[in-house]
Amino acid sequence: MEEIYFRLLFEGLEEKAKLEKLVVFFHKELGLDNNRIGSLLTTPPRVLWEAAPHKEALASLTALKKLGCRTSLEPVLSNGAYPFVMPERHHKLIKRELSKIIRCRSSMLVFIVHVEPGAERKSIPSLIGPAETEFAEHFRESDTVVGVDDHRALVLGFATGKEGVEPLERKIRQSLRNVLDTDIVVSMGWALFPEEGRSISELVHLAEKKRQEAGPEVSQPKPDRCLPESSGAPAILTRESPENPLQICFTKARGKIFKRLLEMDPETLWMGLSQLPQSRQEDFLARIPLGAPLGPVLEQMIRTQPTIGSDREAEQYFEAMIHQMDMQAGLEDRKRTREVVLSRMRRAESLPTLPSVASQVFNIASDPNSSAADLTTVIANDPPLTGKLLKVVNSAFYGFPQKIGTVRQAVVILGTEEIVNLSFGLVASKVFDELGWKHSYGPKNLWLHSLCTALLAQHLCAEFPEFRKQGIFTAGLLHDMGKIFLMENFPELYGKIYKDITGQDLPFYELEEEKFGLSHAAIGEVLAAKWNLPAGLVQAIAFHHRPHDAPGHPELAALVGLADYLAHCVQAPEVFVEPSPSRPPELTFGHGRILTGLLGDLDEERLVLMCREAATVINENQTLFKTFETES
Numbered sequence: 001m002e003e004i005y006f007r008l009l010f011e012g013l014e015e016k017a018k019l020e021k022l023v024v025f026f027h028k029e030l031g032l033d034n035n036r037i038g039s040l041l042t043t044p045p046r047v048l049w050e051a052a053p054h055k056e057a058l059a060s061l062t063a064l065k066k067l068g069c070r071t072s073l074e075p076v077l078s079n080g081a082y083p084f085v086m087p088e089r090h091h092k093l094i095k096r097e098l099s100k101i102i103r104c105r106s107s108m109l110v111f112i113v114h115v116e117p118g119a120e121r122k123s124i125p126s127l128i129g130p131a132e133t134e135f136a137e138h139f140r141e142s143d144t145v146v147g148v149d150d151h152r153a154l155v156l157g158f159a160t161g162k163e164g165v166e167p168l169e170r171k172i173r174q175s176l177r178n179v180l181d182t183d184i185v186v187s188m189g190w191a192l193f194p195e196e197g198r199s200i201s202e203l204v205h206l207a208e209k210k211r212q213e214a215g216p217e218v219s220q221p222k223p224d225r226c227l228p229e230s231s232g233a234p235a236i237l238t239r240e241s242p243e244n245p246l247q248i249c250f251t252k253a254r255g256k257i258f259k260r261l262l263e264m265d266p267e268t269l270w271m272g273l274s275q276l277p278q279s280r281q282e283d284f285l286a287r288i289p290l291g292a293p294l295g296p297v298l299e300q301m302i303r304t305q306p307t308i309g310s311d312r313e314a315e316q317y318f319e320a321m322i323h324q325m326d327m328q329a330g331l332e333d334r335k336r337t338r339e340v341v342l343s344r345m346r347r348a349e350s351l352p353t354l355p356s357v358a359s360q361v362f363n364i365a366s367d368p369n370s371s372a373a374d375l376t377t378v379i380a381n382d383p384p385l386t387g388k389l390l391k392v393v394n395s396a397f398y399g400f401p402q403k404i405g406t407v408r409q410a411v412v413i414l415g416t417e418e419i420v421n422l423s424f425g426l427v428a429s430k431v432f433d434e435l436g437w438k439h440s441y442g443p444k445n446l447w448l449h450s451l452c453t454a455l456l457a458q459h460l461c462a463e464f465p466e467f468r469k470q471g472i473f474t475a476g477l478l479h480d481m482g483k484i485f486l487m488e489n490f491p492e493l494y495g496k497i498y499k500d501i502t503g504q505d506l507p508f509y510e511l512e513e514e515k516f517g518l519s520h521a522a523i524g525e526v527l528a529a530k531w532n533l534p535a536g537l538v539q540a541i542a543f544h545h546r547p548h549d550a551p552g553h554p555e556l557a558a559l560v561g562l563a564d565y566l567a568h569c570v571q572a573p574e575v576f577v578e579p580s581p582s583r584p585p586e587l588t589f590g591h592g593r594i595l596t597g598l599l600g601d602l603d604e605e606r607l608v609l610m611c612r613e614a615a616t617v618i619n620e621n622q623t624l625f626k627t628f629e630t631e632s
Contacts, residue, residue, distance in 0.1 A: 004054060004075055004078075005051040005052060005053060005054075005057075005075070005076050005077075005078040006051070006052060006053075006054055006057040006073040006074060006075055006076060007047055007048075007049055007050050007051055007052075007057075007073070007074055007076045007085060007087065008047070008048040008049040008052065008057050008060055008061060008071060008072075008073060009045055009046070009047060009048065009071060009072045009073070009074065009128075010040050010044055010045060010046050010047075010048045010064075010069060010070075010071055011044055011045045011069075011070040011071060011072060012044045012045070012069075012070045013041070013068055013069060013070065014068040014069070014070060015068075016068055017067065017068025017069065018067050018068055019068075021067055022064075022067045022068065022069065023037060025063065025064070025067060026040070029060070029063070030048065030049070030060075035122050035123065038122070038123070039122075039123040039126075043123070043125050043126060043129070044126075044129065045126060045128055045129045046126045046128070046129075046150050047126070047128070047149050047150050048060070048064075048071070050076070050085040050149070051076050051078055051085050054073075057073050058073070061073055074087050074088070074089065075087070075088045076088060077091055081201045082201065082204055082205075083204065083205055083208040084148065084149070084152060084208070085148075085149070086148065087148070090146050090148060090154070091200070093144070093146060094144075094146070094154065094156065094200050095200060097144050097156050098193065098200055101158070101193060106158055106159075107158070107159045107161060107164075107192060107193060107194065107195070108156055108157065108158060108159060108192070108193040109155075109156070109157045109159045109164055109165060109168055109190055109191075109192055109193075110154065110155075110156055110190060110191045110192075110193065110200075110203045110204060110207050111154065111155040111156075111157070111168065111169070111172060111188055111189070111190045111207065112152065112153075112154060112188065112189050112190070112204065112207040112208050112211050113152065113153045113154070113155060113172055113176070113186065113187075113188050114151055114152050114186070114187045114188070114211060114216075115127065115151055115152075115153075115176060115180070115184050115185070115186050116151060116184065116185045116216070117183075117184060117185070118183030118184055118185055119183065121183060121184075124151075124180050124184060125180065126147075126149075126150040126151075127147040127148070127149070127150060127151060127152065127153045128147040128148075128149060128150065129147075131147070131179055131180065132145065132146075132147030132153065134179045135147070135153065135175055135176065135179045137552065138171065138174075138175035138178070138179075138552075138554075139155070139157070139171070139175070140157075140158075140597070142157075142158050143155065143156060143157040143158065144156040144157075154204075155168070155172055159192065161192070161195075162192060162195075165190055165192075166303075167593065167596075167597065168190075169188060169190070170282075170593075171597075172188065173186060173188075174282075174548075177279070178551045178552075185216045186216060187211050187212075187214060187215060187216040188211055188214065189206075189207040189208055189209065189210030189211025189212070189213075189214060190207050190210060191203040191204070191206040191207040191210070249261065249272060250272065250273060250276060250280060250284050251280065251283070251284075254334075254510055254513040254514040255510045255511050255513065255514030255515075256514070257514075258287070258510065262288065262289075262292065262294060266294060266297045266298060266301065269294075269298070270298070270301050270306070273298075273301075274301075274305065274306075274307070278302065278305075281302045282302065283549075284298075285298050285299060285302060285589055285590070286546070286548040286549075286588060286589055286590025286591075286593075287546070287588055287589070287590065288588060288589040289586045289587070289588060289589070290586070290587040290588055290589055290591060290592040290602065291587075291603075291604060292589075295589045299589075334513075334514065334515070334516070334517040335517060337493075337515065337516050337517055338516060338517025338518055341486075341489075341490070341516055341517070341518065341523075344489050345485070345523065345526055357378065357379075357382050357385060357423075357427050358423075358424050358427040358531075359531070359532075360378045361375065361378060361379070361420055361423050361424055361427075362420070362424065362531075362532070362533065362534075364378060364420075372408075372411045372412070372416055373408075375411060375416060375419060375420070376407050376408045376411055379407045379419070379423055380407050382427075385423060385426055385427060386407055388426045389407065389410065389419070389422060389423060389426060390404065390405070390406075390407070390410065392422055392426070392624060393410045393413075393414060393422070395621070395623050395624050396620060396621065396623065396624075398414070400413070407419075417468065417469045417471070418468070420471070420474075421468075421471055421473040421474050422473070424471075424474050424477075425451075425454060425473060425474060425477045446480060446483060446484075448625065449480070449567055449568070450476070450477050450478070450479065450480055451477065451624075451625065452567040452570065452618055453476040453477070453479060453480075453560070453563045453564050453567045454473045454474070454475075454476035454477040454563075455473075455476075455617060455618065455621060455624070456476070456563035456566050456567055456614050456617060456618070457472045457473060457475065457476035457559055457560050457563035458472060458473045458476070459563075459614075459617050460472075460559050460562060460563055461559065464559075464598070467555070467556055467559060470534070470536040470537070470553075470556055471534065471536065471537050472540070472556060472559060472560065474533075474537060475536075475537050475540035475541060475544075475556065475560045476560050476563050476564070478524065478527075478528065478533075478537070478541055479521075479524065479540070479541050479544045479560050479564055480520060480524070480564075481520075481523075481524045481527050481528070481541065482519070482520030482521060482522065482523030482524035482525075482526075482527065482541075483520040485520075485523050485527065486512070486516070486520060486523065490516075493515060493516075496515075497511050497512065497515055507545075507585045507586045508585065509521065509545050509585060519545070521541065521542055521543065521544060521545055521546075522542065524541040524542060525538055525541055525542035527541075528541045528542070535552060535553070536552075536553045536556050539551070539552050539553040539554075539556065539557055540553060540556045540557045540559075540560045541560075542557070543557040543561075544557050544560040544561040544564055545561055545564075545585055545588075545591075546588065546590065546591070547561055547590070547591055547594050548588070548590025548591065548593065548594060549590075554594050555594060555597075555598055558591055558594040558595050558598070559595075559598070561585070561587070561591055562587065562591075562595060562610075564585060565585055565586075565587055566610060566611055566614040567614065567618075568585060569611045569614070570611060570614050570615045570618055587602075587607075
């Protein structure tokens with residue numbers, strides 16, 4: 001009978017752990033060095049032994065328990081089926097996923113991912129702990145992420161063929177960088193079922209062989225993305241750091257200067273971009289407008305890394321361009337204005353406040369011990385809210401054949417999440433009532449656009465109930481809340497932006513960043529965090545124009561951004577007081593990648609059809625606008 005082998009997992013220390021004796025045990029009995037011991041003690045869980053006979057593993061388990069360790073054993077395969085030690089539970093999980101693929105006659109990509117710390121780090125979190133959970137959250141429910149050991153993970157993804165390799169590989173690298181938040185060395189290999197193998201063992205061996213042949217790729221650490229520490233609030237800003245002229249051009253160019261870069265021929269652009277780390281190249285590519293001819297050309301260049309010109313030639317060229325555009329002076333002006341904005345944001349009286357009933361609704365929604373009766377009570381105690389809510393649930397938007405007469409009925413029929421979204425939307429309109437900004441695009445239009453975005457975001461999620469549960473209606477409703485702060489606190493400068501936008505081929509948020517050093521999305525993040533909204537809503541508001549930059553919930557942010565784009569494209573005259581002077585916000589190359597993963601290809605024809613469908617949705621819900629209407 002074949003002997004069963006076990007691996008030993010270190011899960012942490014008890015309060016009365018004998019630390020000195022434990023370190024000696026690690027040194028003498030297990031042969032661990034100080035770096036490995038430090039990683040074990042600071043970032044459990046971790047693998048202590050990969051495979052040992054049960055009797056030997058149990059003896060170590062008993063000894064470690066006496067020293068105050070929390071440890072566990074799990075059976076592993078020891079028959080050579082895999083090129084590394086594989087826990088039996090993971091083997092069964094992978095076989096189950098393969099069976100699903102076989103039943104639906106589809107294809108599956110099997111990725112092996114190996115991660116090591118970069119030159120500046122001694123260790124990274126284990127991929128069998130919280131990092132595994134966070135890593136898995138970046139993928140679709142149809143994909144499977146398995147943390148095999150401290151440095152290795154398997155990613156199984158539905159695919160239609162080899163064309164799915166590059167997007168999934170890119171997503172894996174980006175997700176690892178977001179999760180581990182440090183410089184890391186990543187190597188990957190893949191195999192495609194059924195074209196390259198029909199058994200799990202065969203697929204994994206082939207993927208591991210490709211990984212070893214490809215070698216590692218160093219992932220550059222991302223810059224810190226936060227407001228200055230003294231602000232006490234998160235945001236999507238980047239800390240200032242000394243950079244060379246090329247980095248200045250490609251990372252800090254906004255508005256008209258960024259447009260100037262996009263107008264260059266690809267070879268000239270690549271002369272400068274090729275001198276930057278590949279992660280910076282990918283970040284620049286993600287900002288290019290979706291559908292721009294430059295996008296696919298630049299994507300190919302980033303993949304193949306062609307050599308064009310010397311480093312010094314590139315620097316001299318872009319130094320001249322920076323001087324010609326007076327970019328340094330513009331950056332200094334932007335930095336000073338941003339500091340003024342941040343200073344104003346630190347004062348609580350400068351920020352819009354959330355109506356108390358909205359806070360109560362969200363507190364109930366986030367409390368696992370609350371009930372539907374608690375939500376019913378809060379809404380029923382606000383008669384205006386009750387009246388508006390019943391009007392909405394009895395509108396054509398829901399189309400129930402029988403009239404709903406009470407809040408309790410509405411909660412039972414629609415569910416708690418839906419009622420929370422609607423209630424929050426109805427009371428949030430009061431924030432717009434307080435806005436007295438009287439320039440060409442006033443609070444009435446801003447509110448109507450926000451409501452259109454919420455309706456369209458809800459409509460886009462017909463096949464994604466998980467996003468409806470996360471509150472995508474509320475995210476759509478609040479995605480432009482940062483504009484309220486800018487309108488109220490900087491009316492003259494903000495009015496000038498609206499005046500300048502006429503006739504310019506630039507999205508509005510690009511001009512905001514050019515003038516203020518940050519956009520309404522960054523300010524919206526601060527407001528959402530101040531109001532203690534769920535993390536998904538905060539991320540969707542902060543990154544609805546650039547979901548590829550979102551450290552979490554990029555799909556939710558991408559759908560809100562698409563709804564925002566469609567609402568701007570529609571601009572129904574029967575709804576809006578007057579059209580916005582600005583052009584619709586652009587969908588970017590990075591935005592398109594995320595949406596393609598959710599909705600399929602988004603070419604120009606598909607977007608035109610989506611705009612027509614959006615117009616129909618808005619026109620069919622005219623009565624809903626009157627119910628939500630503010631007093632502005």
